[in-house]
Every structure is written in structure tokens, then in C-alpha cells.
Amino acid sequence: MLNLLDADKKEIECFFEAIGEKKFRAAQVQSWLYRGAMNFEEMTDLSKTLRRRLDEEVRKGTISLGGITRLAALSSSDKSTEKFLFGLSDGNAIETVLMRYKYGNSVCVSSQAGCRMGCVFCASTIGGLKRNLTPGEITAQVTAVLRHIKDEKGYSLSSKEERIGHIVIMGTGEPLDNFDNVKRFIEIVSDPHGLAVGLRNITVSTCGIVPMIGRFAEELPQVNLAISLHAPNNAVRSTLMPINRKYPIEVLMPACEDYVKKTGRRITFEYALAADRNDTEQQAEGLIRLLKRYFREKNGTAGLCHVNLIPLNKVEETGLEGSDRRKAETFCGLLTAAGVPATIRREMGADIHAACGQLRLSENNPDKTNI
Numbered sequence: 001m002l003n004l005l006d007a008d009k010k011e012i013e014c015f016f017e018a019i020g021e022k023k024f025r026a027a028q029v030q031s032w033l034y035r036g037a038m039n040f041e042e043m044t045d046l047s048k049t050l051r052r053r054l055d056e057e058v059r060k061g062t063i064s065l066g067g068i069t070r071l072a073a074l075s076s077s078d079k080s081t082e083k084f085l086f087g088l089s090d091g092n093a094i095e096t097v098l099m100r101y102k103y104g105n106s107v108c109v110s111s112q113a114g115c116r117m118g119c120v121f122c123a124s125t126i127g128g129l130k131r132n133l134t135p136g137e138i139t140a141q142v143t144a145v146l147r148h149i150k151d152e153k154g155y156s157l158s159s160k161e162e163r164i165g166h167i168v169i170m171g172t173g174e175p176l177d178n179f180d181n182v183k184r185f186i187e188i189v190s191d192p193h194g195l196a197v198g199l200r201n202i203t204v205s206t207c208g209i210v211p212m213i214g215r216f217a218e219e220l221p222q223v224n225l226a227i228s229l230h231a232p233n234n235a236v237r238s239t240l241m242p243i244n245r246k247y248p249i250e251v252l253m254p255a256c257e258d259y260v261k262k263t264g265r266r267i268t269f270e271y272a273l274a275a276d277r278n279d280t281e282q283q284a285e286g287l288i289r290l291l292k293r294y295f296r297e298k299n300g301t302a303g304l305c306h307v308n309l310i311p312l313n314k315v316e317e318t319g320l321e322g323s324d325r326r327k328a329e330t331f332c333g334l335l336t337a338a339g340v341p342a343t344i345r346r347e348m349g350a351d352i353h354a355a356c357g358q359l360r361l362s363e364n365n366p367d368k369t370n371i
């Protein structure tokens with residue numbers, strides 16, 4: 001089956017030629033898909049006969065339009081965050097989150113169904129990795145969210161009033177474990193003739209697969225990189241993230257330093273604050289020493305990195321509790337006073353299970369869902 005969001009223009013042209021149609025239909029169909037069209041009926045510049053023909057091809061299983069179906073959606077009480085559960089054609093489910101910021105719409109997409117990395121604070125890894133998502137399945141999450149926004153506001157598909165300005169690849173899955181498909185997805189969404197999301201507005205978040213960090217710097221130098229660090233030393237990090245046993249901090253940090261040198265870009269460290277696990281003053285001091293060792297600038301600050309502190313959303317299955325606000329502020333204050341740029345991420349959507357993988361788990365365990 002040809003997923004039209006997986007295919008490039010040439011492949012779609014071949015499909016149209018094979019069914020006896022003109023090649024230029026490919027550009028028309030692609031343009032509709034990137035605007036959020038969900039079926040051929042909406043592609044009004046195609047003749048009715050052709051639309052019926054294409055519907056028939058979908059029924060026969062020759063083509064699909066993205067390969068995802070919306071199963072559930074939850075909206076936070078302040079409407080800033082919406083979380084979607086999408087079903088894939090093979091029965092797996094993935095999560096996508098829309099965050100509405102003052103500066104525009106940001107979408108957090110999943111790159112795999114499940115994950116094999118085993119981070120203890122993460123619900124996405126419970127059940128392991130099911131499979132990699134294709135570039136089209138990742139793109140379809142963005143176009144489905146764009147469509148949702150347009151529908152909600154009553155805008156037509158061709159309206160330019162609303163767009164997706166930022167994308168973070170931080171949902172279910174480890175993006176560098178599915179690098180080729182993620183790279184292709186980034187090419188699709190950044191194409192100026194499509195969704196036109198700026199490369200500098202796209203962020204890939206990794207748990208720290210060291211050999212892939214070098215490849216990322218080479219092949220996607222303009223895309224932002226975030227590293228899930230979550231601890232200043234191996235003793236704590238290995239208890240939270242099994243990947244640390246393979247690529248410990250003394251291997252990970254030089255790779256991050258190389259990334260900064262190669263790209264000239266600032267690197268972000270994600271640090272989820274878990275009560276009494278990684279949020280003490282001692283650990284803040286350890287983090288300052290670590291980051292200054294690798295990212296100290298002439299003025300004495302660690303200006304080439306940024307620490308994003310995330311108050312952990314409680315995940316019942318892991319028993320970990322998030323740090324309280326006062327602890328998070330103390331931790332953040334220690335870092336910034338020492339010249340390590342740090343901010344506390346705005347808590348968005350805790351009331352809708354915004355932490356990675358929680359909606360998907362709820363779907364699998366209906367007793368736990370509040371949908």
C-alpha cells in the first residue's frame with residue numbers, strides 16, 4: 001500500500017500515471033494533504049470521477065492518506081494543551097500533543113509505537129517497542145492536528161490563518177532509534193511548498209544514543225537537539241535510564257560538546273525533577289560542575305547549553321513523584337546563579353495525562369482512563 005504522506009512527489013506521479021491520470025495530479029493531492037485534507041471528497045479541484053476512482057483505490061488498499069485514525073482527544077481545563085490518541089493501520093496506538101503558546105502552535109509527535117529504551121519515569125516504554133513509525137505516519141500527526149485547529153475555528157482547508165509553527169519530536173519513541181524515517185519526516189514538514197516549518201523550529205529529543213548524535217550533527221545541523229539528562233551522575237542516571245549503562249555520562253557529554261562545536265548551536269538538557277531522586281541541592285551543584293566542565297565559555301557561564309527543568313507528571317505505574325514547585329524553583333535558582341541557563345517548563349496539561357505514554361496506557365487499561 002502506498003501511504004501518500006510517505007511518498008515523495010515522484011512516487012505519487014508514478015501512481016497517477018499507472019492509473020492513467022496526468023502527473024500534475026500528484027502536486028494537487030499533496031497540497032491538499034499538507035493543508036489537512038482527510039479524504040478525496042475535500043479535494044475540490046479534482047474531478048468527481050477522479051475522486052470516486054481514488055476512493056476506490058483506498059478501499060482496495062492500494063493507497064492510504066496518512067495511515068492514522070483519531071481514537072480519542074482530551075483537552076486541558078485551560079485549553080492550552082490537547083492530547084490526541086491516534087490508531088495505526090496495524091492496531092497500534094500513538095499519542096500526539098498540541099500546545100498553544102503565545103508565539104503559536106507547537107505539536108509534539110511520536111516517532112515509534114512504544115519504545116525500547118526503558119526509562120523508569122516514562123509510561124511509553126511499558127510494553128516495549130512495537131515498531132518504527134513511517135515518515136508519513138509522523139507527518140500525518142501534524143496534518144491531523146492542523147486540521148483539528150482549522151475545524152475548531154471554522155477555517156477552510158485553504159485558510160492560512162492557522163499554522164503549525166513548531167514541532168518537537170518528543171512523544172512516544174526514541175527518534176534517533178528511527179533516524180532515517182525521522183529525517184525524512186523533517187524534510188517533508190520543512191519543505192517550503194508544504195507545511196513550511198522552519199528547521200530551527202524543530203527539536204529532536206534523545207535519551208542519548210551517542211553514535212547517532214554525531215550523525216544528527218552532520219545531517220540535520222539546523223535542527224535543535226535536546227538530551228534527556230535527568231541526573232548529574234551515573235549512579236542516579238543509570239537507575240532512571242538504562243541507556244546510561246551503555247553510554248554513560250563521560251561518553252555522552254563529549255558527544256554533546258562535539259555537537260555544539262560542529263554546529264555552533266546551543267544544546268538543551270531536559271531534566272525531569274523527581275522528588276528525592278534527582279532534585280537535591282547537592283545534585284544541582286553536581287549538574288553545575290558537569291555542565292561547566294563541558295560548556296564553559298570565556299565569561300565563565302555555561303552559555304552554550306540550557307537546562308529545561310520539567311516537574312515530572314506522576315505516572316502510577318512507576319511510583320515516581322514530581323518535585324514540588326518550591327524545590328523546582330530552588331534547583332533552578334542554584335543553576336542560574338552559577339551561570340548555567342535554566343528555566344522551569346510551564347506545566348501544561350497535567351490534568352489530561354500529558355506525560356508521554358499515559359493516554360496510550362489508559363486506552364489499553366480502560367479502568368484507568370478518564371476519557
Ligand code: SF4
Nearest residue numbers: 115117119122125173
Ligand atoms: S523517555 Fe523517551 S526514550 Fe525514554 S522510554 Fe520514554 S519514549 Fe523512550
